[in-house]
Amino acid sequence: MTDQNTDSERRIDTAETDGGVAEPDPSSAEPTDGESIDDESTDGTVSIAAPDIGADAAEQVQSVLESGMLADGPEVRDFESEFGAYCGTDRAVATSNGTTALHAALEGVGLEDGDAVITSPFSFVASANAIRLAGGKPVFADVDLETYTLDPADVERVLAERDDIVGLMPVHLYGLAADMDWLSELAEEHDLFVVEDACQAHGATIDGKRVGSFGDAGCFSFYPTKNMTTGEGGIVTTDRDDVADRAAGFVNHGRDVGSGGSYEHIDLGHNYRMTSMAGAIGRSQLERLPEFNRARRENAAYYDEQLADLPLETPTEPDGYRHVYHQYTIRTDDRDALAATLDEHGVDTGIYYETPIHHQPAYETVSTAAATLPNAERAAETVLSLPVHPALSERDRRTVVEAVRDHFHSQ
Numbered sequence: 001m002t003d004q005n006t007d008s009e010r011r012i013d014t015a016e017t018d019g020g021v022a023e024p025d026p027s028s029a030e031p032t033d034g035e036s037i038d039d040e041s042t043d044g045t046v047s048i049a050a051p052d053i054g055a056d057a058a059e060q061v062q063s064v065l066e067s068g069m070l071a072d073g074p075e076v077r078d079f080e081s082e083f084g085a086y087c088g089t090d091r092a093v094a095t096s097n098g099t100t101a102l103h104a105a106l107e108g109v110g111l112e113d114g115d116a117v118i119t120s121p122f123s124f125v126a127s128a129n130a131i132r133l134a135g136g137k138p139v140f141a142d143v144d145l146e147t148y149t150l151d152p153a154d155v156e157r158v159l160a161e162r163d164d165i166v167g168l169m170p171v172h173l174y175g176l177a178a179d180m181d182w183l184s185e186l187a188e189e190h191d192l193f194v195v196e197d198a199c200q201a202h203g204a205t206i207d208g209k210r211v212g213s214f215g216d217a218g219c220f221s222f223y224p225t226k227n228m229t230t231g232e233g234g235i236v237t238t239d240r241d242d243v244a245d246r247a248a249g250f251v252n253h254g255r256d257v258g259s260g261g262s263y264e265h266i267d268l269g270h271n272y273r274m275t276s277m278a279g280a281i282g283r284s285q286l287e288r289l290p291e292f293n294r295a296r297r298e299n300a301a302y303y304d305e306q307l308a309d310l311p312l313e314t315p316t317e318p319d320g321y322r323h324v325y326h327q328y329t330i331r332t333d334d335r336d337a338l339a340a341t342l343d344e345h346g347v348d349t350g351i352y353y354e355t356p357i358h359h360q361p362a363y364e365t366v367s368t369a370a371a372t373l374p375n376a377e378r379a380a381e382t383v384l385s386l387p388v389h390p391a392l393s394e395r396d397r398r399t400v401v402e403a404v405r406d407h408f409h410s411q
């Protein structure tokens with residue numbers, strides 16, 4: 001059995017200052033998750049997402065397959081070290097997907113049955129689902145309409161109304177960090193844990209500090225549409241050894257960390273482990289993340305400039321924040337008609353998310369489902385995401401802009 005890539009010389013480019021736009025790479029259709037992927041254009045369509053795996057990752061996967069260590073092997077341990085280092089945390093625990101990362105992190109911070117956790121109603125349903133899967137109660141506070149992330153002022157309102165809140169789960173939506181300075185202050189003041197849902201924000205920063213390193217734990221997804229992918233996969237980042245050890249045990253049938261494959265189970269746990277193939281892809285993708293994020297930011301800057309004079313809201317990047325544009329999301333009252341025009345021009349779009357979580361049928365029985373959360377509801381009615389992925393060509397970007405401009409000029 002060979003352990004490829006135990007190399008210590010793999011380094012992650014933290015400066016993210018050079019590199020170009022990745023070439024388009026044909027992608028296959030995937031079942032839908034938080035976002036769907038359409039087939040890469042064979043018919044002039046500009047797709048909403050296009051994962052780019054590359055030859056290096058394929059070679060690494062081949063080595064893993066030849067090694068015979070397919071589950072939770074050395075590639076996964078290396079990926080954990082490298083991803084933790086990238087985020088600036090001491091520890092990282094790889095998982096099977098972003099939802100299991102959130103679940104494991106909540107177990108890691110010690111969530112108990114019935115504990116209430118404030119989170120965003122304007123997110124993929126997995127954010128709140130993870131709280132329920134861990135036995136907790138999601139409590140929704142509204143989002144800020146400019147940033148689409150938890151509004152700390154509304155979190156304060158909820159904290160003033162209830163005395164059962166034990167934690168916060170901010171979501172760094174679309175690639176922009178939530179207001180972690182203010183939320184961390186509230187957490188400190190009210191003695192709350194913070195689990196960041198960073199599933200859409202690999203590499204996003206506030207004043208140079210990366211998401212995943214602000215809270216007690218941070219959680220990432222490596223679903224194919226994300227800024228980097230492992231096919232399916234997730235990871236928990238943390239500076240707390242106790243959180244990392246509990247999460248690592250929880251994702252591995254409750255085994256004691258470091259006991260290898262022993263049949264001693266000190267806790268209840270799941271099999272939420274990452275495969276070695278996913279770990280190998282993750283290491284290669286992490287090396288390319290700076291290049292991917294740069295390309296996303298270049299595409300976003302182009303749209304910002306080209307769409308500035310139109311009657312729509314383009315994304316906000318507050319001072320000191322570095323947005324990584326998992327989505328480039330505009331807001332307009334004319335959303336559905338604009339999406340139809342773009343479709344006619346061969347441009348795919350996405351609505352993330354048309355139904356806020358508190359209005360999902362699966363949330364009818366959850367206590368704060370009846371709450372009025374006007375910004376989340378307004379966002380759900382007006383947001384539209386345009387293709388911003390790294391594989392967009394110059395022509396793709398122009399097609400998107402021309403289609404949006406055509407729509408507003410023909411009115």
Ligand SMILES: Cc1ncc(COP(=O)(O)O)c(C=O)c1O
Pocket residue numbers: 033034035097098099100123124126127171197199200221222223233234
């Ligand atoms: C904000 C957010 N949280 C959680 C998840 C869950 O991640 P996964 O699909 O890998 O389980 C996603 C993925 O779509 C997400 O976008």
